[in-house]
Amino acid sequence: xxxxxxxxxxxxxxxxxxxxxxxxxxxxxxxxxxxxxxxxxxxxxxxxxxxxxxxxxxxxxxxxxxxxxxxxxxxxxxxxxxxxxxxxxxxxxxxxxxxxxxxxxxxxxxxxxxxxxxxxxxxxxxxxxxxxxxxxxxxxxxxxxxxxxxxxxxxxxxxxxxxxxxxxxxxxxxxxxxxxxxxxxxxxxxxxxxxxxxxxxxxxxxxxxxxxxxxxxxxxxxxxxxxxxxxxxxxxxxxxxxxxxxxxxxxxxxxxxxxxxxxxxxxxxxxxxxxxxxxxxxxxxxxxxxxxxxxxxxxxxxxxxxxxxxxxxxxxxxxxxxxxxxxxxxxxxxxxxxxxxxxxxxxxxxxxxxxxxxxxxx
Amino acid sequence: xxxxxxxxxxxxxxxxxxxxxxxxxxxxxxxxxxxxxxxxxxxxxxxxxxxxxxxxxxxxxxxxxxxxxxxxxxxxxxxxxxxxxxxxxxxxxxxxxxxxxxxxxxxxxxxxxxxxxxxxxxxxxxxxxxxxxxxxxxxxxxxxxxxxxxxxxxxxxxxxxxxxxxxxxxxxxxxxxxxxxxxxxxxxxxxxxxxxxxxxxxxxxxxxxxxxxxxxxxxxxxxxxxxxxxxxxxxxxxxxxxxxxxxxxxxxxxxxxxxxxxxxxxxxxxxxxxxxx
Ligand SMILES: Cc1cc2nc3c(=O)[nH]c(=O)nc-3n(C[C@H](O)[C@H](O)[C@H](O)COP(=O)(O)OP(=O)(O)OC[C@H]3O[C@@H](n4cnc5c(N)ncnc54)[C@H](O)[C@@H]3O)c2cc1C
Ligand code: SF4
Ligand code: SF4
Ligand code: FES
Numbered sequence: 001x002x003x004x005x006x007x008x009x010x011x012x013x014x015x016x017x018x019x020x021x022x023x024x025x026x027x028x029x030x031x032x033x034x035x036x037x038x039x040x041x042x043x044x045x046x047x048x049x050x051x052x053x054x055x056x057x058x059x060x061x062x063x064x065x066x067x068x069x070x071x072x073x074x075x076x077x078x079x080x081x082x083x084x085x086x087x088x089x090x091x092x093x094x095x096x097x098x099x100x101x102x103x104x105x106x107x108x109x110x111x112x113x114x115x116x117x118x119x120x121x122x123x124x125x126x127x128x129x130x131x132x133x134x135x136x137x138x139x140x141x142x143x144x145x146x147x148x149x150x151x152x153x154x155x156x157x158x159x160x161x162x163x164x165x166x167x168x169x170x171x172x173x174x175x176x177x178x179x180x181x182x183x184x185x186x187x188x189x190x191x192x193x194x195x196x197x198x199x200x201x202x203x204x205x206x207x208x209x210x211x212x213x214x215x216x217x218x219x220x221x222x223x224x225x226x227x228x229x230x231x232x233x234x235x236x237x238x239x240x241x242x243x244x245x246x247x248x249x250x251x252x253x254x255x256x257x258x259x260x261x262x263x264x265x266x267x268x269x270x271x272x273x274x275x276x277x278x279x280x281x282x283x284x285x286x287x288x289x290x291x292x293x294x295x296x297x298x299x300x301x302x303x304x305x306x307x308x309x310x311x312x313x314x315x316x317x318x319x320x321x322x323x324x325x326x327x328x329x330x331x332x333x334x335x336x337x338x339x340x341x342x343x344x345x346x347x348x349x350x351x352x353x354x355x356x357x358x359x360x361x362x
Numbered sequence: 363x364x365x366x367x368x369x370x371x372x373x374x375x376x377x378x379x380x381x382x383x384x385x386x387x388x389x390x391x392x393x394x395x396x397x398x399x400x401x402x403x404x405x406x407x408x409x410x411x412x413x414x415x416x417x418x419x420x421x422x423x424x425x426x427x428x429x430x431x432x433x434x435x436x437x438x439x440x441x442x443x444x445x446x447x448x449x450x451x452x453x454x455x456x457x458x459x460x461x462x463x464x465x466x467x468x469x470x471x472x473x474x475x476x477x478x479x480x481x482x483x484x485x486x487x488x489x490x491x492x493x494x495x496x497x498x499x500x501x502x503x504x505x506x507x508x509x510x511x512x513x514x515x516x517x518x519x520x521x522x523x524x525x526x527x528x529x530x531x532x533x534x535x536x537x538x539x540x541x542x543x544x545x546x547x548x549x550x551x552x553x554x555x556x557x558x559x560x561x562x563x564x565x566x567x568x569x570x571x572x573x574x575x576x577x578x579x580x581x582x583x584x585x586x587x588x589x590x591x592x593x594x595x596x597x598x599x600x601x602x603x604x605x606x607x608x609x610x611x612x613x614x615x616x617x618x619x620x621x622x623x624x625x626x627x628x629x630x631x632x633x634x635x636x637x638x639x
Contacts, residue, residue, distance in 0.1 A: 090371045090372070091371065091372050093373075093411070093413055093414075093456065095413060095454075099452065099453060099454055100375065100454060101375035101413065101454040101455075101456060102375070103372050103373055103374075103375070103456060105372070131607070132607070134606070137370065137605055137606050137607065138370070139370075139607055140370070140371065245633070245636050245639070246636060271607070271609060272608060272609030272610070273602065273603075273607070273608045273609070274602050274608065274610070275416065275417065275602050275603075275608075277414060277415060277416040277417075278414075279414045285413055285414040287417075289602075289608070292602075292608070292609070294609065294612075299600065299610060300599065300600050300610070301600050302598060302599070302600060303439040303440060304439075307599065307600070307638060307639075308638045309638060310638060312638075313637070313638035313639070316638075316639075317612070317639075320614075321612065325612070325614055325615035328615035329615055329617070
């Protein structure tokens with residue numbers, strides 16, 4: 001991979017490049033006291049000089065001593081919010097005077113570019129690709145958004161207390177899935193080391209004021225981040241959870257779990273949806289899908305009752321799906337170790353600890 | 363993005379051509395599928411869309427030899443099935459499918475066939491009767507064991523009796539609660555299975571109905587010596603997409619909309635009794 005040095009004031013040139021041709025740029029920005037992913041236009045929109053303190057059940061923002069643009073840990077949003085949106089219209093049905101029905105597509109998504117995604121986010125996109133772009137089952141809304149995206153990743157140089165990507169084999173080193181990867185170097189004269197990961201990435205920096213550089217900053221940053229990580233998913237979790245399906249240990253976590261579904265909403269790989277049917281004032285019927293969560297009791301409704309009535313059964317679905325049956329379905333774990341479900345759990349439930357306790361691993 | 367990809371979510375309009383009231387809350391409707399014939403395996407289902415109300419999974423209950431006539435038997439139980447049951451000939455529904463796995467009508471050849479169904483569970487096995495009748499010579503004895511709550515809830519009764527007469531099916535009916543029109547057996551459908559005199563080593567058993575019913579049916583079949591890999595059942599779960607994308611129908615690693623609803627007992631048995639999976 002070729003490496004270049006980019007001066008911080010030239011970063012805006014890259015952001016402009018990313019938005020050429022009407023591409024909508026999604027990146028980190030501050031909103032309601034959290035760093036979310038949303039539309040940005042220039043470096044002025046990035047959360048400058050901020051860092052995060054993250055723990056089970058919470059994330060706080062603090063000022064940094066420097067002007068870092070990417071000096072914080074993953075926030076609640078991942079690319080999922082844009083590639084697999086929380087709500088999307090699948091089609092509209094229209095009835096003409098003769099009673100004929102017509103089904104019409106209404107989805108006209110923009111082209112997206114992302115900046116600021118981390119290694120875990122890229123691994124999560126890979127997992128959602130496996131879900132939505134299966135041979136014979138292509139989800140058109142995902143495919144349309146995913147087809148021509150540009151991704152500028154950021155190499156983590158620190159890990160949150162909730163991160164465990166190293167034990168999932170998904171990070172912290174960004175080694176696939178990005179067109180460009182930025183490593184923000186703050187020692188000495190601040191600069192970015194830019195790694196090129198694809199032909200599209202090469203095209204993005206063509207003509208920008210970058211200089212070839214020999215730098216090991218990306219590897220050093222990744223090693224620093226990895227060294228912070230204490231949490232480790234047990235290696236035998238796939239089998240151990242399946243062997244524990246009827247363990248009373250699920251009741252213990254069910255007593256703490258609020259079944260709010262926050263974990264599945266912030267999880268960058270969870271893909272479940274439901275559909276909503278409404279009618280417009282003009283008399284068209286809208287068939288829309290929106291994110292759903294297996295923590296909702298109605299998720300398994302059969303006439304008059306739910307299959308997973310208790311919270312223990314729903315927590316079991318979440319954990320066994322993420323860590324066990326996902327392998328059978330998609331040949332990969334459903335967890336990338338981003339830690340979001342731990343950070344944004346109002347009860348601070350830690351899936352790694354639960355997996356260890358319930359699966360009986362050491 | 364290809365047009366084929368869009369088709370997975372988007373229904374095809376089909377007009378209702380006829381409607382038969384089967385029981386107080388259940389009707390059979392036939393849709394005109396000549397413009398887009400639905401070639402299906404017995405046991406497969408479609409997603410039926412009622413304008414403005416939504417889509418639900420409904421088994422195809424017609425004759426697989428007639429893909430141009432799409433037949434469904436629907437029981438009104440709620441938000442979407444109520445308007446579906448209320449449709450009248452001439453009205454148009456949306457259809458996606460067929461989806462899912464089918465009954466082992468080919469694997470069952472050269473042996474006895476035992477079909478055990480309860481309530482609306484008869485709808486997904488009705489195409490099996492057509493398939494067996496079309497090649498009656500390929501099967502040995504065919505047992506059709508049917509249970510319903512009351513005589514008034516028995517689906518397809520006349521048709522079943524006609525079929526049984528014409529094609530030599532051993533038809534046995536039972537109800538949970540008799541009334542004065544009923545002089546047949548009273549009790550659960552498992553009793554019919556206990557009394558049926560088939561050779562368990564030569565039989566393929568297909569069962570569809572409430573899970574609790576299927577549990578007892580499978581238990582009895584195993585007790586009689588039907589091998590696990592000759593027992594098939596149909597699993598019902600909430601389904602929002604039928605194409606493996608919404609996640610609702612998961613049962614362990616299975617997306618029942620794709621690797622079900624029909625599956626072999628040896629694939630189901632390790633978790634069938636795990637409650638709330
Ligand atoms: C593969 C398959 C085949 C089916 N075949 C038939 C058939 O041939 N005839 C027939 O009458 N019914 C059949 N059903 C059941 C039918 O899908 C439900 O009765 C229907 O979904 C109820 O929807 P509702 O909106 O009217 O009911 P509501 O009670 O208002 O529905 C609430 C929610 O629960 C879901 N739901 C309720 N009952 C069931 C159920 N039994 N199975 C799955 N989801 C349910 C609904 O889809 C909805 O999401 C089948 C179900 C499956 C999974
Ligand atoms: S399960 Fe938790 S740690 Fe794993 S990918 Fe989802 S949010 Fe991240
Ligand atoms: S964990 Fe739950 S919400 Fe997430 S993908 Fe699995 S079933 Fe769906
Ligand atoms: S019904 Fe949506 S995944 Fe099976």
